[in-house]
Amino acid sequence: MTAPFELSDDSVVVVIGTGAGGGVLANELAQKGVSVVALEAGGRHLPEDYLNDEWASFGQLAWLDPRTTSGDWRVSQDFAGLPAWIVKAVGGATTHWAGASLRFQEHEWKAATTYGNVQGASLLDWPIDAAEMDPWYTKAEEKLLVTRTGDRPGLPGNNNYKVFEAGAKAIGYEGVSTGRMAIQSTPDGEYNMCQQIGFCFQGCKMGAKWSSAYRDIPEGEATGNLEVRENAQVARILHNDAGKVTGVEYHDADGNLQMQKARVVCVAGNSFESPRMLLNSASSMFPDGLANSSGQVGRNYMRHMTASVYAVFDQPVRMWRGTTMAGIVTDESRHDPSRGFVGGYELETLSLGLPFMAAFLDPGAWGREFTSALDLYENMAGMWIVGEDMPQETNRVTLNHDVKDQHGLPVVNVHFDDHPNDIAMRDHAYAQGQAIYDAVGATRTFPTPPYPSTHNLGTNRMSEKAQDGVVNKWGQTHDIENLFISDGSQFTTGAAENPTLTIVALAIRQADHLASEMSKGNL
């Protein structure tokens, strides 16, 4: 049941994007009786459509509109037109995510205070903290049915996890487990139990992994208060002479420009599209783009310090069997500058199928050094490294006026240079990851470079003071009172943890605030 709202209905909240931020926000608002139009650039794909086939699924789900890159990051060299591996579909990247659901650590909300002056970094404390977020995290864990929270047991460990666990314990790590995952781990739950299919990145065909595509969106639609418009790609956000936003122009499925009026606009298009929409909405009143009086829109792009370590053994592992992110080591997530860097990182198992392993193990490599690794694909184990990267003002999403999308709008250029702290942390993590596998008899290990980014953060960051960022502690833009940011682009800093749980917690909190302010007549 969808609620069709008129384009001229200026009482609706327009939410742009239906992923972890927008999808949750839209549902939460609808549950509270707020009328919502959600504009989704992609189509709707559900578990029956998902493909157990890496490249075919990539073609089905990935955001493939043109983008450009610059900077010294290796992604710019290896995947110049594909800086991010994110999804263009109802549910956004929650179709693709692996399910890791971790809270920020207390000190990570206070990065500037905790880490001190880090040269070249634009660190800032969040205007919110662990105590403020605790109840919202609890609500998020209940929504996502996160294992090892509440009374939910952990998932069983697969082969890839068992290798990882044995190696990690052998070198003295203690925080080793199958982690906190938004995946149904028991047969008696509300949703299908994980069947260890092994294609978490391609959309869970059991619906065992939480995704807004098949949980929050249909829940919201069932209230009659939420209308989702698919294949509706936003061009720009409109405003009036009073400096308030009034509606959203978008291209519909047929490419026709439509305009939906709005009482409030919430932007949740991921850290490239969200600033792009603000910048593409520049007007005579806001010549640098909406909500950009600080000049901070698009800046402080973060992508986590990522890397992977793969290893081959003299016997089979078959890492592709079972959950893709099957376990975690948390010991290195602490802040301990004696290691030569600030902040910390998590080690999480990861597997790729043969087609993606060929593309990502060492992009561009060829010859026997490379192919002898793939020859032992069956004997391979793998982990991903995810750590806090330093925000830098010059790591930045800007409009590239030389390249236009299918609607004639400038695409984004994504500029990223690694900070020396990122490099020091990555080198440390490579050594630890290789040590884990060496401890259980790896015959060869591979310190694999970052993939196109899945954790895209910053670019509309949250700040106490208007001059330091784009939004306040509610995700409300400092400049425009009825314009909100609702995705990971509002992150002040990235922390070491996978971001989805925090995006969801912030969206639940923002929905509560929005509904309250609207009922008071403040919005």
Next chain:
Amino acid sequence: MSEPTGPKGLTRRQLLSRATAAGASFVVGAGFMAAPNGAWAMQTTNLKPETMASLVQMARDIYPHDHVADEYYAIAVKGYDTAEAAEGIEAGVAALDAMAQGKGHASYLAMGWERDRVDILRAMEDNPFFQQIRGGLVTGLYNQKAVWPLFGYEGASYEFGGYIDRGFDDINWL
């Protein structure tokens, strides 16, 4: 990011008569090439058969897997046998042959040692022809479902109920 080249256009047949040797691995006749053991053959319509034979060898030299038969490399490069691609491919292979001749060999295919052929490829690895072939192979070779079992990869599992009862945690050597 392209879809994999399918097995269309490839036929298995017995060793063809009137074939002439053009390299270590291939027997080439007018408009077709075939494996010396007769395991497979392929017709070309836009590329010279010798060019296709060189491409197959080049593909193997870029991503050598000794347990993967030529047939799969041939499938991976078969897509270049088009009117649009032919001119660039012929020029690229001609450049390969010229480099081989500069080192005293009759052609790229006539070079007996992989290391000699790889030296030539290393010298040209930044040029667009090499990058086109290498880049295309990432999906053209490794995304062939028929290749996956040769590496132990099992592909889709949903239709078999996942691995929950099929060995997701069956490792026994730790």
